[in-house]
Amino acid sequence: MSSYPTPCPKCRGRMEPGFLLDKRHHHQLDSAEWLEGEPEPSFWTGLKTKGRDRFPVHADRCMECGYLEFYAKKETAS
Numbered sequence: 001m002s003s004y005p006t007p008c009p010k011c012r013g014r015m016e017p018g019f020l021l022d023k024r025h026h027h028q029l030d031s032a033e034w035l036e037g038e039p040e041p042s043f044w045t046g047l048k049t050k051g052r053d054r055f056p057v058h059a060d061r062c063m064e065c066g067y068l069e070f071y072a073k074k075e076t077a078s
Helices: none
Strands: 015-019 021-023 029-031 033-035 054-056 058-062 068-071
Antiparallel strands (some): 021 029, 033 054
8 A cells, every 4th residue: 555654644643554344244344345426225235336336445543643544546466
């Protein structure tokens, strides 16, 4: 993602990398994703997601003040 240590934009403290935890059906754990567009209800799945761009959410957290900064970059194959 980015090189560390990265200064916090709020207090200039040290940022650390992380992610948001998402609990799915039957308490299955995964990382959160960003989806394009506005949320649309779906009877079967809760929200419509078909055909939308989606990217994993990465989060940086300030070790001093707790500020969170989120990124949803398209990952490329190495």
